[in-house]
Amino acid sequence: MSEPAPMMSPNSQPEPAQDAGPIPCHSAELLVHLARLVHSAAADVSLTPAQWTALRYFASANRLSRTPSAFSEFNATTRGTASQTVKSLIALGLLEKRAHESDGRSFLIELTEAGRAKLADDPLDDLIHCIKDLSPARRAAFTETLAQLGEALARLRAAPSFGKCGDCGHCDTSRSGEVFCRCSQSLLNSADMRALCIDFAPGNLRR
Amino acid sequence: MSEPAPMMSPNSQPEPAQDAGPIPCHSAELLVHLARLVHSAAADVSLTPAQWTALRYFASANRLSRTPSAFSEFNATTRGTASQTVKSLIALGLLEKRAHESDGRSFLIELTEAGRAKLADDPLDDLIHCIKDLSPARRAAFTETLAQLGEALARLRAAPSFGKCGDCGHCDTSRSGEVFCRCSQSLLNSADMRALCIDFAPGNLRR
């Protein structure tokens, strides 16, 4: 804890000699550590980490993907666990369930007004704030690398990779003035383009 | 799931028009999602996520930091929880406890031979493999950004930021041929320089 500092040498040497580039192992550990810090005790604990994750998901998923099953796939968990989390958020009045328009087994999950307000306390905001403080170039590179890693790891883990419709292989931008999703067979507005979709397929991603 | 694909347009348009740069919110969610995928059900479940985290920590922390207390600080948890995790790994024969040389209250935790062997099944290896597949430039930028974010978030959360001694402000490289730690008042070898330290202070980090 205390710094004895017996000799305040100038410390002007730029780098230790034996630095042979970043160690991937350390990066991976750091990434997991960062994710853990997001939901550490210092954060808002009025919701549990699982509840925050669900609230964020339903706030940013498109209409096709706002179901308990889609959330369970996104979160790499079981439908049972996802069901419990959703139930708890409905009990708190932050989510609500609507009957699905075409499928009698399913439900459409929506944020309530209270749910949208609750997002203001999202513990993830601290990390988002840190990311915003990065230089634009660095932030862009970081985001792109994350997306690339997300795809690669999802492939290894046989998990679906989620993404925004604007980056999706089903997204047809060849029509002038409008964007068409070949998967859902519907036109997309700009809000749709920024939403998470369960049917995301890597395709329009720049390398 | 199925792709109807009514019109196979050339899809040669490079980018959607309304792309106004990466959204920080999406990056943060993706980072948390990546960390979650690491320990998803597809991974080796012979150890729990908490146990893997502890095993990794004691494998990469330096002598000063291989105590239950240091691990609890690193992991942003309580000493009670950390104690449980360590106990379970000792019961599995993957860690062992040695009496601390100067402090009778404390213990030095070491990996056993079985513990070191177990690291070969680390679920984090999949992510590490993905990171290794990045181009060197991209990987270097990614690692550096992660370190920067780790420091910033640790400050916000009042958590200690851990790092390798080579990047630490206590590290004195002004002597020729040897490296001295002003904090522990000891000389460092190259293995020490790559180890996590609880007394890490940002200082030698390149910007």
Place this chain on the structure above:
DNA sequence: GTCAGATAGTAGCGTCACGAAACAATATGA
């Protein structure tokens, strides 16, 4: 139409993660 199989969601159970609190042992400093 009808029936088998797939899929959406739920409930119950056991295990693990975790924080909180109480506690024992040791260190530290006045």
Place this chain on the structure above:
DNA sequence: TCATATTGTTTCGTGACGCTACTATCTGAC
């Protein structure tokens, strides 16, 4: 020498999670 801090542990209650079994609904083949 003694108050105080620190290290590590145990116990307890709650929540997260996977698993299994279950119901309701959809889908497609016949």
